[in-house]
Amino acid sequence: MNAENLKTNILNCINQQDYMKALEYYLLYEDAGYVYDDSIAILSGSIFHYFGEWDNEWEAIRKGLQYNPTNYELYVMLGNYYLEQNLHQAYLWFENAFFYCHVNE
Numbered sequence: 001m002n003a004e005n006l007k008t009n010i011l012n013c014i015n016q017q018d019y020m021k022a023l024e025y026y027l028l029y030e031d032a033g034y035v036y037d038d039s040i041a042i043l044s045g046s047i048f049h050y051f052g053e054w055d056n057e058w059e060a061i062r063k064g065l066q067y068n069p070t071n072y073e074l075y076v077m078l079g080n081y082y083l084e085q086n087l088h089q090a091y092l093w094f095e096n097a098f099f100y101c102h103v104n105e
Contacts, residue, residue, distance in 0.1 A: 003034040010043045019050045038068035045077050057081060072101035 001009075006029040013022035026044050034040070041064020048057035058081060064074045075097035082090040 001028065003029065003032070006032075006034070007039060007043065010040075010047075014043065014046055019047055022047050023051075036063050036067065038064040038071040038074060040064075041067065042071075042073050042077065045074075049077075049080075054081070070100045072097040072099075072103075075100065 006025050010022050010025045010029070013019070013025060022043070026040075026047055029040060041060045045057050045060035045064070048054075048060055057077075061074050061078050061081065064071060065078075068074075075093050079090045079093035079097060082093060
């Protein structure tokens with residue numbers, strides 16, 4: 001299975017709230033050695049968030065921002081990550097998300 005098919009399968013599983021299957025597809029993606037880009041960072045971060053694996057979620061977001069530092073969705077995820085720890089820091093990440101978001105919706 002190629003990288004895009006795996007990403008599509010992960011997204012479909014997340015949308016259906018089948019996080020165990022999403023994790024299986026993510027591990028296949030990772031084992032295949034495909035590029036860790038911002039889209040897989042969002043998907044894997046969502047999986048880790050669901051399972052409460054905060055360190056892995058943070059690492060997914062960090063790697064995604066290294067790949068694309070202008071991805072507003074990753075800044076939203078980072079803001080959500082910091083909401084319970086530091087409201088001021090969360091606000092700054094949400095502000096970055098707003099700055100980089102060029103989608104009207």
